[in-house]
C-alpha cells in the first residue's frame with residue numbers, strides 16, 4: 001500500500017479541517033457536531049475536538065493525537081470517535097484524511113442495515129463494486145474501529161450500521177467530495193427502489209469503470225462525460 005505524505009500541521013491545515021466541518025453542515029451532509037474529521041500529520045493526527053460547535057472552532061482548538069496510544073490529555077478532548085480515526089490512519093497510511101458524518105440518506109440505509117451495491121457507476125469512486133456496511137458497535141468503541149478498519153481495507157468509504165458514514169481521502173477536498181458523492185449514491189439507491197428494482201451493474205462493468213478512473217480520475221471523468 002503506497003504511503004501519502006502527511007499533511008503539514010499548520011494553521012492553514014487546521015482551518016481547512018474546520019472549513020470542511022462547516023461545509024458538510026451547510027450542504028446538509030451532517031447535523032450539529034455529530035461529524036468529525038482528522039488528518040494524518042508528521043507527528044501524529046489532528047482531529048476536531050469533542051462537542052464544540054463548528055462555528056466556534058479556531059485552529060488552536062484542534063486536538064493532536066498520537067498515531068498509537070491514548071490522547072495526551074492536554075487541551076480539549078478529542079472527538080469521541082477518535083478511536084476509529086486513529087485505527088483508520090493506522091490501517092490506511094495511503095489516506096491521510098478521515099471524514100465522518102451522519103448524512104441523512106446514508107443513515108437511512110445504515111438503519112436498514114443495507115450496503116450500497118453497484119447501482120451507479122460512480123460506486124467505483126469508492127474503490128470497488130460496493131460501499132460496505134460496518135457492523136454495529138457502540139460509538140467510540142474499539143469494536144466499532146475494528147469493524148470499520150476491516151471492511152475499509154480496500155474501500156474509500158463505508159456505511160455504519162444504525163449510525164452514519166465515513167470516507168477516506170488523499171486530501172481534505174477529496175474527502176469532502178467523496179462524502180457528497182456517497183450521499184448522492186445513497187439517495188439514488190434508496191429512491192431507485194421505489195416503483196421498481198434498481199439494476200445492479202456487473203463486476204465486469206465496474207472493473208471497466210475502475211480502469212477508466214485510473215486513467216483520468218473520477219472527478220475528471222465526471223467533468224468530462226458526467
Ligand SMILES: [Zn+2]
Pocket residue numbers: 034035081100101102139163164
Ligand atoms: Zn457519528
